[in-house]
Amino acid sequence: MKTTLDCIPCLLRGALESVRLASPHPRTHERIMRELLRVLGETSLEYPPPFLSQSLHRRLRILTGVEDPYRAAKDEQNRLALRFLDDMRDGIDAAADPLITAVRLAIAGNIIDLGVKTGIENKDIQAALIRAAEEPITGDIEDFRTAVGEARSILYLADNAGEIVFDRLLVERLSPARVTLAVRGKPVINDATIVDARDVGLHSLVEVIENGSDAPGTILADCRPEFVQRFHAADLVLAKGQGNFETLSQARRDVFFLFHVKCPVIADHVGLPTGTNLLRHHRG
Amino acid sequence: MKTTLDCIPCLLRGALESVRLASPHPRTHERIMRELLRVLGETSLEYPPPFLSQSLHRRLRILTGVEDPYRAAKDEQNRLALRFLDDMRDGIDAAADPLITAVRLAIAGNIIDLGVKTGIENKDIQAALIRAAEEPITGDIEDFRTAVGEARSILYLADNAGEIVFDRLLVERLSPARVTLAVRGKPVINDATIVDARDVGLHSLVEVIENGSDAPGTILADCRPEFVQRFHAADLVLAKGQGNFETLSQARRDVFFLFHVKCPVIADHVGLPTGTNLLRHHRG
Numbered sequence: 069m070k071t072t073l074d075c076i077p078c079l080l081r082g083a084l085e086s087v088r089l090a091s092p093h094p095r096t097h098e099r100i101m102r103e104l105l106r107v108l109g110e111t112s113l114e115y116p117p118p119f120l121s122q123s124l125h126r127r128l129r130i131l132t133g134v135e136d137p138y139r140a141a142k143d144e145q146n147r148l149a150l151r152f153l154d155d156m157r158d159g160i161d162a163a164a165d166p167l168i169t170a171v172r173l174a175i176a177g178n179i180i181d182l183g184v185k186t187g188i189e190n191k192d193i194q195a196a197l198i199r200a201a202e203e204p205i206t207g208d209i210e211d212f213r214t215a216v217g218e219a220r221s222i223l224y225l226a227d228n229a230g231e232i233v234f235d236r237l238l239v240e241r242l243s244p245a246r247v248t249l250a251v252r253g254k255p256v257i258n259d260a261t262i263v264d265a266r267d268v269g270l271h272s273l274v275e276v277i278e279n280g281s282d283a284p285g286t287i288l289a290d291c292r293p294e295f296v297q298r299f300h301a302a303d304l305v306l307a308k309g310q311g312n313f314e315t316l317s318q319a320r321r322d323v324f325f326l327f328h329v330k331c332p333v334i335a336d337h338v339g340l341p342t343g344t345n346l347l348r349h350h351r352g
Numbered sequence: 353m354k355t356t357l358d359c360i361p362c363l364l365r366g367a368l369e370s371v372r373l374a375s376p377h378p379r380t381h382e383r384i385m386r387e388l389l390r391v392l393g394e395t396s397l398e399y400p401p402p403f404l405s406q407s408l409h410r411r412l413r414i415l416t417g418v419e420d421p422y423r424a425a426k427d428e429q430n431r432l433a434l435r436f437l438d439d440m441r442d443g444i445d446a447a448a449d450p451l452i453t454a455v456r457l458a459i460a461g462n463i464i465d466l467g468v469k470t471g472i473e474n475k476d477i478q479a480a481l482i483r484a485a486e487e488p489i490t491g492d493i494e495d496f497r498t499a500v501g502e503a504r505s506i507l508y509l510a511d512n513a514g515e516i517v518f519d520r521l522l523v524e525r526l527s528p529a530r531v532t533l534a535v536r537g538k539p540v541i542n543d544a545t546i547v548d549a550r551d552v553g554l555h556s557l558v559e560v561i562e563n564g565s566d567a568p569g570t571i572l573a574d575c576r577p578e579f580v581q582r583f584h585a586a587d588l589v590l591a592k593g594q595g596n597f598e599t600l601s602q603a604r605r606d607v608f609f610l611f612h613v614k615c616p617v618i619a620d621h622v623g624l625p626t627g628t629n630l631l632r633h634h635r636g
């Protein structure tokens with residue numbers, strides 16, 4: 069999907085949050101925001117929002133010299149989410165439909181997105197978990213169940229740190245032997261990297277690969293050839309989060325997208341209200 | 353107060369709304385937003401947010417050729433609010449403390465601000481009115497009561513269309529003979545102009561003056577000398593809305609500010625949470 073003009077204020081708000089994490093100096097914040105306004109004024113909107121975000125965050129890293137401003141926040145996210153791992157696993161094991169319960173929890177993990185809202189706390193996570201057990205999922209549930217039943221290989225595209233703990237539970241339920249988990253190739257916002265996959269123990273459960281890109285989504289043209297090959301070869305691709313949806317919504321292969329519809333632009337694009345938990349089977 | 357970097361995404365969102373009201377053409381929207389990004393990247397943040405907003409909206413009028421993109425929306429706001437005028441007046445007359453009830457309703461009018469949120473409906477207004485009768489006001493209530501008791505002349509600075517109907521009720525309660533109502537000198541966003549004052553019948557109740565400026569606030573240096581003279585000469589100045597607060601919070605005279613704290617930047621500035629209904633006595 070293309071970037072809309074509505075994405076611009078939102079991208080700037082996200083960039084401002086990053087700038088403030090990367091530097092304590094108000095003058096630096098202002099200088100960089102002015103630079104980003106200039107860059108945004110000249111950037112094409114033909115590409116998906118994560119393309120612009122990638123460009124802004126590259127600029128930000130150059131200007132601040134800070135490679136991973138969200139590292140501490142990501143550690144905290146993982147730490148917080150890991151507290152609930154065993155309880156959540158027990159909940160899945162005890163559920164009437166463990167696969168879909170795991171899917172529900174993986175969406176719950178997508179709700180607690182530091183890239184959209186900061187200051188996440190224990191009670192927010194607990195509240196999200198309780199809601200997750202109750203909220204409906206819209207979309208192609210039975211298609212997904214069938215595809216999971218048939219697939220010999222599954223490529224799981226992770227989204228954010230913290231959320232990746234919830235992904236681990238779904239990975240466990242998908243039978244780890246056939247699953248490969250893909251993370252971003254470099255830090256960008258609070259997206260999960262190889263560090264997060266290790267921190268939450270996914271490396272000892274499945275093969276973890278990096279996609280080679282620093283976009284907060286999956287821009288295939290920007291990914292390593294090895295990743296792109298795996299993307300096309302997998303029997304099933306499960307892509308978490310809005311960023312992966314925005315960048316792969318026109319992919320030339322089947323993809324199951326799993327995300328919480330967080331903003332009006334995406335709501336308009338998928339034809340469903342914000343707040344929807346969506347499992348969508350895209351046919352490539 | 354100065355503009356913060358957090359204001360920039362918000363100003364852009366408001367500008368985008370205006371651009372879309374002024375033109376149906378997506379290419380025009382994009383061209384103008386790029387231009388506004390460039391302008392914002394070069395504008396000083398030393399002045400209050402309405403200064404930047406004024407600059408953006410001037411640019412917008414030049415680029416679109418549309419003088420008053422919110423005219424239809426303002427008419428609709430006035431029309432909607434006028435439906436409730438008699439009921440609200442009855443409510444004030446029957447109240448134990450009519451002055452403060454009128455103040456509460458004037459704040460309710462400030463909540464239903466098209467500049468912040470579009471798509472206001474009958475039920476939103478009714479809900480705001482019901483909440484208004486219940487919600488506390490924070491601030492210098494007794495100071496205000498005393499000042500109203502003593503003032504021979506009151507200058508009432510209006511804020512938005514629609515809201516101006518609620519202002520009329522407070523004006524009625526203040527004894528109209530001593531009140532002058534001031535509106536913006538030219539259309540900007542959904543701020544009330546002389547047209548709105550007439551539409552809601554204020555011109556037959558009090559003297560209505562224009563401040564001579566097209567800023568969505570009161571930038572004294574940009575106002576007509578006659579207005580500035582009246583501003584300094586009045587026994588009591590009552591300024592409605594965040595825009596007037598942002599531009600007059602360092603005024604060299606006493607001002608009573610009456611507004612709903614709508615955004616985190618203002619909340620931080622006044623040291624109160626968003627959602628607060630505030631009547632603040634500024635001592636100049």
